[in-house]
Amino acid sequence: MNYYSHNIGDYAQATTHLSLIEDAIYSRLLRRYYAEEQPIMDNMPQVFRWVGARTEEEKEATAQILGEFFDLRDGHWHNKRADVEIAAYRVKAETAKANGRRGGRPRKDDRTSQQPGGFSFGSGDEPDHNPNVTASEANQKTRTGNQEANEHPPSPRKRVTGFDASTIELPNWLDREDWIVWIADRKARRKPVTEEGARRQLQQLAAYLAEGHTPGAVIANSIAGGYQGLFPPRPQGRAGHPPSRAQRLADWADELRDVLADDGRPREKFMGAIDAAH
Structure with missing residues (x-):
């Protein structure tokens, strides 16, 4: 850097x-x-x-x-803040490389030109400046153009291949197989990791690593819990007993915050059956 x-x-x-x-x-x-x-x-x-x-x-x-x-x-001295900054830098650099391979950032295609008087003409439609053209003739041309458009609708645009988070450059402390498994799990649940999401999640993994949680354990715990975000394993109160209701609520709250930070649209989350008798 x-x-x-x-x-x-x-x-x-x-x-x-x-x-x-x-x-x-x-x-x-x-x-x-x-x-x-x-x-x-x-x-x-x-x-x-x-x-x-x-x-x-x-x-x-x-x-x-x-x-x-x-x-x-x-055998190395780690600084938490530096690890997070370096992880974010590498994600940004990989994104720039991917854009470069695709020819740079996509340019906006301005297909219409605004004309005086409030009329907008697309490519191939030129305004008729002939003063002898009557209003009825102009309307007839408009109807004819609309009819041709209905008979020959434009072909749908092909969706450009999206960002593939599994191919980005990873920090040396993150095993690529663990990362690929996580990306595949998100894809299987129809919630692929975006460029911004990959940057945030690498920062999260770096922060968890600084706290003593290995990235592989964090990813395995998140997949097992069906989480959309990355969360480290929580210590259980008593050996062999499932997490308490308060702990499940805390897990759910953490995931909800991650969902809202990702795209602002919360997903359904099973929080267990509610016993109305208590």
């Missing part, structure tokens, strides 16, 4: 307590993170060289920053 979003307010609020050395080290680590589009490897001599830590004070400050703003997983 040659560019990343830097929210001055958020950064200032999170780093006000840092010393000048610590602030410089944190900034250098973030720039390295975004430039490489991957987390920082757990190799302290290499990290010290990247941030320019030479003295013992600077090395100690580097270790302090890593422990405060990064999480160590699988």
Whole structure:
């Protein structure tokens, strides 16, 4: 990435307590993170060289920053905000590549030209400026044109192949087979993932990963629950017992918010039978 979003307010609020050395080290680590589009490897001599830590004070400050703003997983230091931003960037880049392969964004086809007097003429219909043409003749031409249109209706437009979320570039922490299974499940339920939906869901998976939920487990849980959105497994109150009514309501509320954010049209959701006797 040659560019990343830097929210001055958020950064200032999170780093006000840092010393000048610590602030410089944190900034250098973030720039390295975004430039490489991957987390920082757990190799302290290499990290010290990247941030320019030479003295013992600077090395100690580097270790302090890593422990405060990064999480160590699988031999790499992860930053939650950076993971989300990189995932969103890759989805946007893949969308731009797909548009480029299709010849760029579709251009609007202006098939009509507005003429003075409130009349609109389509392609092939030219206004008759002959002053000798009477109103009845003009009406007759209009009726004849309408009759020809009814006899020879235009052929329906072929639907352009839509966005295929299963082919986009994925971050290295997401297994493509898991993602393809999720996309296929959405297609089977006639709710394919859109470009915007793919971007949001990769951001969600990155956020869940930062919280300790593996993407495969999140996808499996969402498919098993019949969810339209992605939700991590919820811990059950007692082993072997199904989730409580309050938990089911919370799941339903989370899914409803995801549906409304996707296209604004809620879907039917089975919430269980209601016992009117209680």
